[in-house]
Amino acid sequence: MKRIADSTVRRLSMYLRYLEDLDTRGQQTASSDELAHLCGTTPAQVRKDLSFFGSFGKRGLGYPVHELTAHLREILGLQREWKVLIIGAGKIGAALANYRGFRQRGFTVAGVYDNDPNKVGQPWGEAIVRPMDALEADLNRDDAPIAVLAIPAEGAQAVVDRLVKAGVRAILNFAPTQITVPPHVNLKSVNMAMELEGLSFALTNPGYLDEGAA
Amino acid sequence: MKRIADSTVRRLSMYLRYLEDLDTRGQQTASSDELAHLCGTTPAQVRKDLSFFGSFGKRGLGYPVHELTAHLREILGLQREWKVLIIGAGKIGAALANYRGFRQRGFTVAGVYDNDPNKVGQPWGEAIVRPMDALEADLNRDDAPIAVLAIPAEGAQAVVDRLVKAGVRAILNFAPTQITVPPHVNLKSVNMAMELEGLSFALTNPGYLDEGAA
DNA sequence: CCCTGCTTGTGAACAATTTCACAAGCTCTA
DNA sequence: TAGAGCTTGTGAAATTGTTCACAAGCAGGG
Ligand SMILES: NC(=O)c1ccc[n+]([C@@H]2O[C@H](COP(=O)([O-])OP(=O)(O)OC[C@H]3O[C@@H](n4cnc5c(N)ncnc54)[C@H](O)[C@@H]3O)[C@@H](O)[C@H]2O)c1
Ligand SMILES: NC(=O)c1ccc[n+]([C@@H]2O[C@H](COP(=O)([O-])OP(=O)(O)OC[C@H]3O[C@@H](n4cnc5c(N)ncnc54)[C@H](O)[C@@H]3O)[C@@H](O)[C@H]2O)c1
Numbered sequence: 001m002k003r004i005a006d007s008t009v010r011r012l013s014m015y016l017r018y019l020e021d022l023d024t025r026g027q028q029t030a031s032s033d034e035l036a037h038l039c040g041t042t043p044a045q046v047r048k049d050l051s052f053f054g055s056f057g058k059r060g061l062g063y064p065v066h067e068l069t070a071h072l073r074e075i076l077g078l079q080r081e082w083k084v085l086i087i088g089a090g091k092i093g094a095a096l097a098n099y100r101g102f103r104q105r106g107f108t109v110a111g112v113y114d115n116d117p118n119k120v121g122q123p124w125g126e127a128i129v130r131p132m133d134a135l136e137a138d139l140n141r142d143d144a145p146i147a148v149l150a151i152p153a154e155g156a157q158a159v160v161d162r163l164v165k166a167g168v169r170a171i172l173n174f175a176p177t178q179i180t181v182p183p184h185v186n187l188k189s190v191n192m193a194m195e196l197e198g199l200s201f202a203l204t205n206p207g208y209l210d211e212g213a214a
Numbered sequence: 215m216k217r218i219a220d221s222t223v224r225r226l227s228m229y230l231r232y233l234e235d236l237d238t239r240g241q242q243t244a245s246s247d248e249l250a251h252l253c254g255t256t257p258a259q260v261r262k263d264l265s266f267f268g269s270f271g272k273r274g275l276g277y278p279v280h281e282l283t284a285h286l287r288e289i290l291g292l293q294r295e296w297k298v299l300i301i302g303a304g305k306i307g308a309a310l311a312n313y314r315g316f317r318q319r320g321f322t323v324a325g326v327y328d329n330d331p332n333k334v335g336q337p338w339g340e341a342i343v344r345p346m347d348a349l350e351a352d353l354n355r356d357d358a359p360i361a362v363l364a365i366p367a368e369g370a371q372a373v374v375d376r377l378v379k380a381g382v383r384a385i386l387n388f389a390p391t392q393i394t395v396p397p398h399v400n401l402k403s404v405n406m407a408m409e410l411e412g413l414s415f416a417l418t419n420p421g422y423l424d425e426g427a428a
Numbered sequence: 429c430c431c432t433g434c435t436t437g438t439g440a441a442c443a444a445t446t447t448c449a450c451a452a453g454c455t456c457t458a
Numbered sequence: 459t460a461g462a463g464c465t466t467g468t469g470a471a472a473t474t475g476t477t478c479a480c481a482a483g484c485a486g487g488g
Contacts (some may be wrong), residue, residue, distance in 0.1 A: 004422045005445065006412065013411040017390065031465065040392045043465090044447055051467055059466040060454040076411050077418025084410075091312060095305040101390060101407045146413055170413040176315055177232065178254045186416040188409045192302055192386075193315045193366075195402045196298075197227040197290050198220065199384040202400040204291025208218045219475065236432090247434065258477055265437055274484040409453040 007048050008075075014039045015046065016072040022065045031062035083143065085168075087159060088151035089119045089129045092174055096148060097125050110145050111138060116154075132159075141167040153177035160187075179201035222263050228253045229260065230286040236279045257394075259383050297324035297357065299382075301373060302364035303333045303343045306388055310362060324359050325352060346373075355381040367391035374401075377400075393411035 018038040032050075033041040039046070049054055050063070051091070053075050057063040058125055073079055075132050084107050086093045096102070098151040112127050113135060116122055120131045139145070144167040149156060156175040163171065164185050172181050180189045199209075233254040236244055246257040246264075253260070263412040264270055264277070267289050271277040287293055296308050298321050300307045310316070326341050327349060328334055334345045344352070353359070363370060370389040377385060378399050387393055387403040395401045417423075 002422070003444095004419075007445075009412050009415050010405075010408050011409045012415075013405075014392070016411075018392075033465085033470090038392065040394065044449095045445095047467060048446080055467065057466050058454060059452070061463045062465065075415070075419070077414040078411065082410075082414055087396060091268070091309040095309045096406070098305060099406070102410065102455070105407055105411065107410055128402065130442095146410065146417075170417050172409055172413060178228070178232075178252065180254065188406060188412055188414050189410060190406065191224075191227075192310070192313070192404065193319055194224050194227045195386055196296075196321055196360065197230075197292065198223050198314065198402055199216075199295055199386060199400050200291040201223050201226075201289070203360075204382050205218075205289070217474095219464070221475075247435085255479070258479095261435090262435060262476080269437065271436050271463060274434050274486095330457065 002052060004052055008052065009046070011039065011041060011049050012072055012076060014051070014078065016069065016078075019065055019069045019072065023069050027065050029058075029062040030065050030068075034062070078106050080106065081091045083145035084108065085110055085145045085147045086112045087114075087132075087147055087149050087163070088148060089114040089116075089122075089124055093150035094125070095149075096150065097127070107146070113146045135162065138165045139168070144168050146170040146172065149175055149179075150174045151175060160180070216266060218266055222266065223257070225253065225255060225263050226286055228292060230283065230290065230292075233279055233283045233286065241279050243276040244279050244282075244385050247273070247325065248276070270273035286329070292320050294406065296321045297359035298322065299324055299359045300326045301328075301377070302307060302337055303328040303330075303336075303344075304364060305361055307362075311341070311392075321360070349376065351379045352384070354382045357381050360386065362385040363387045363389055363393075365389060378406045414423070 007158055015035055015148065018035065019030065019167050032046040035046045036043045038207060047057075050068075054071070056068050056071055084102065086097050089112050093112065095114060102109075109125075109127060112124055112129050113132050114129050115132045122129050130202045147168045147170070149171060152160060153175040156173065156177055160171060160173070160179050160181060164181055169184065170186045171179075171181065171188070173187060174191075176191050176193055177185060179189065224236060229249055232249065233244065246260040246374065250257045251258045252335060261271075264282075268285070270282050270285055298316065300311050300323060303326050307326065311326060316323075316427045323339075325335060326343050327346050328343050333343045336343050361377050361384070362384045363373065363385060365366055369391040370391055371388065371393055374387070374393050374395060376394060384397065384400045385393075385402070387401060388405075389403075390405050390407055393401060393403065
């Protein structure tokens, strides 16, 4: 079984988004060329990405939109519902918990946790903030959720260790710090300051990007 | 002038974060090995990344922490203040506007814009929400800010076109849609749904990741 | 002053990813 | 049934990014 690049998975996710659009508009087929234009990539890339998982298209015609949508959902594991735990009932946590885009894709917020006694027990969106102490007891190992970490950097690694010990095998981290997890746990980090700094770099050093500008 | 990979810039940003830590703790020097461990990369990677910009270390000793910190700030363009415009006074916009991490790095929110008449004019953190109409007049082309796009996907491309026309040359986009900009404009997108779907994929297809699992 | 022990800086090897290019195959038309 | 016109699927080539390995060079001790 071939290793799939991270970049490929991200693109699959994007193909799915646009295929869903086309599907609701009733379009029957889409060529790799059309998908590429929608997603800002190249036709060859689209075909190569899909070819890792099977051969879904018809030569001369393109890909059947509705069918490919279903295939991609399955590949990405989106036929099922995923439970999501939000750790940290702060500003970022609040934005995420109410984010419609997640629910649309089958991610449902199963709980919100915080260690601030003033927040615990308070209503928060449709949920009630739970104490960190309750974490282990709340978790069902057979259906371990995805954890979203939205707490300050200082406590992050300790909380991650605790989540991992409790059976969580996927974590989306927003704290701007390096987190380590055992190999069987999947970790993704979103670091917004880093993105802004990337823009700062690009604005400051146009020469390093536009090959050969003086 | 050599093209610098995106991944390199992201790592520079991370090196800077940890060097600042070491600096405040008074540590004089740091080896590529130490930095690598802090940042979750390899010593060779650290040295190669830095070598693109000069030779900052002393053989046998390592890198002078304070000095390298300054160099990295300069490379990343962080000696100066960057003005940031937030477009969309919603939940994500609110989280970002109050995010301490940005101000710490020299990014200051210069304005918040929205097209909802009920939000325009309302106080919002330390700012007051301004109408989209005011955008062009507010912008000073000689000191164009970085724009953060926190509005729904539907209107995103139109607003981007308008920002670009008004002189904005760097945009951080949170709307989950493909945006196109002319080549002289820098665009980064953060797509959280895509990250979650990446986790879903990893949980669903362990075989595609752990080389050769049956 | 020279030797020992480290650590950098970097070309070259390697690995991963993207792009190319084209044979194979489908549909439609006559 | 044959031919035209597209578009897929995929090895091979090209490009991009990471890791290796080692000469060069500094500090500190004898
Ligand atoms: N606000 C943003 O726009 C933004 C952007 C990028 C990254 N981040 C990062 O996201 C994280 C959260 O940011 P925020 O703005 O929501 O902060 P916040 O202060 O609004 O919220 C943090 C919450 O986490 C809780 N908390 C702290 N330590 C905890 C622990 N050990 N266990 C459980 N709960 C704990 C606090 O009680 C608080 O409710 C930070 O790491 C921040 O750097 C925030
Ligand atoms: N909330 C989240 O956690 C989250 C996570 C990831 C991505 N996003 C994305 O970020 C964007 C904003 O999300 P949100 O949750 O803050 O939404 P929101 O509805 O809370 O806020 C959106 C704001 O944008 C304003 N707006 C809409 N169209 C506009 C236009 N053309 N010009 C100016 N202002 C306009 C609205 O009046 C509203 O105030 C969306 O694209 C969403 O998909 C949100």
